[in-house]
Amino acid sequence: MKTVTEILAQPRLNREMRLQNAMITMYCKQHHVYQGKVCRECERLQQMTARKLAFCESGIEKPTCVTCTAVCYTPVVSKQVRTISRWGRLRIWFRHPILMSLYCFDSLKPSQMPKPKLLNL
Ligand SMILES: [Zn+2]
Numbered sequence: 001m002k003t004v005t006e007i008l009a010q011p012r013l014n015r016e017m018r019l020q021n022a023m024i025t026m027y028c029k030q031h032h033v034y035q036g037k038v039c040r041e042c043e044r045l046q047q048m049t050a051r052k053l054a055f056c057e058s059g060i061e062k063p064t065c066v067t068c069t070a071v072c073y074t075p076v077v078s079k080q081v082r083t084i085s086r087w088g089r090l091r092i093w094f095r096h097p098i099l100m101s102l103y104c105f106d107s108l109k110p111s112q113m114p115k116p117k118l119l120n121l
Pocket of ligand 1: 027028029041
């Protein structure tokens, strides 16, 4: 089995990971106690998002997380990630314009995952 680092060496996933980490770092600098590195909570979040990215059920051919239909996060983490991306989605353009442009380009690829089935109760 490949490690997270090996999987995230794949260029597309690597770009997404760098973008995730950059956004969490920016958020931490503004909202938490940033001492040369992100706070412990954000560090944990970065590790978790990297792991989820690597082991997403859509596989390494997964679309970007924005368009992916797999449910990777628990509701609590999902809310945390949404808060950070809502805060950072415009700001990130000023810090990482090239990475963000590539991310938008990557997001054009449609999801290969089937839509989640509704339960027929
Ligand atoms: Zn933080």
